[in-house]
Amino acid sequence: MIKYLFLFIVGITFGQAQLDSVLVCDVKFKDSKFDNPHAGSAFLMEYEGKTYACTAKHVLFFAKTDSMKTISFGGDLKSWSFVSKTHPSIAVKAGKLINENPEEPLTMPPKADWLVFETSGAIPENIARYELRSSPLTEGEAVSFLGYPYNNEKPIQVQGKFAGFTEDGNLSLDVPKGTYNGCSGGPVLDAQGKLVGLVSMGYYNQKEAKMVFEPSAIHHFQSIIKNEHNNRNTKK
Structure with a gap:
């Protein structure tokens, strides 16, 4: 799949299948007033045999509750999904937030501005997965x-x-x-x-x-x- 990545402008189709090369963060909290269906953009990456979902750490400023002051959800998160905006039924569920850190303050500009999740469940074939x-x-x-x-x-x-x-x-x-x-x-x-x-x-x-x-x-x-x-x- 990787070898095709630069043949597209995002949204071009190959036959009947579309390759989604960038996704959006759809974030839901236990208190729905903090929900955000487009907190930021995101993508999938293959690294050392695993698929990771990545976005920017500072996206948390747009996907947080009032009580969140660090790089941690503190039990407030209901779900975080990486969604195809062109085909909303296509989505990848976030698993564990690998760099969650309740000791790291949520500040701007954040250092090492990556938020890296494990993925949960099957990955749709028409979502691009990048290599470093x-x-x-x-x-x-x-x-x-x-x-x-x-x-x-x-x-x-x-x-x-x-x-x-x-x-x-x-x-x-x-x-x-x-x-x-x-x-x-x-x-x-x-x-x-x-x-x-x-x-x-x-x-x-x-x-x-x-x-x-x-x-x-x-x-x-x-x-x-x-x-x-x-x-x-x-x-x-």
């Missing part, structure tokens, strides 16, 4: 990101270039000026469709008349998985 790129990006290399802006019924695919790394180790991308609210948590891809980052911080700098776009790099995801493995081995 294994080699470093080079400056000027073509990249793109995918996501659902709020109130959009169709996802967007925005082309850009890799401009280097930030002091915090995030990617720095040269992308067109735009309003991308709601795309947080979407995948950032190289020209072969391999995952290089996750949509995190972006805004238009009026003073410099340029778009600042700084996705969270994949090494943050790898650190989360490594910590999970270490914690699991410690408990044995």
Whole structure:
């Protein structure tokens, strides 16, 4: 499936089957007044033989109860699903939140802006599952990101270039000026469709008349998985 990823613009069909390359976070709480059917964008990833569902950690600012102050649901969550907005009946249920941490304050900007879930149940075949790129990006290399802006019924695919790394180790991308609210948590891809980052911080700098776009790099995801493995081995 991965080899087809860059042949699509999101929503193109292959015969009768559509490949959904980006999803939205549909979050429900025990108190339904906090429900949010589009808290952010999301995607699935294959890594070391497992399928993970990923979005941005700061999406929790739009998917939280009043009592949530840390990276933890504290028993308030009813369900978190990753849904095809074009076909709402297609969804992936979230399992365990791997980097849940009741000791980590929910602040902006969050460090290592990944929220990584295990998946629960069967994965529909027409949802893309990305693989990590294994080699470093080079400056000027073509990249793109995918996501659902709020109130959009169709996802967007925005082309850009890799401009280097930030002091915090995030990617720095040269992308067109735009309003991308709601795309947080979407995948950032190289020209072969391999995952290089996750949509995190972006805004238009009026003073410099340029778009600042700084996705969270994949090494943050790898650190989360490594910590999970270490914690699991410690408990044995």
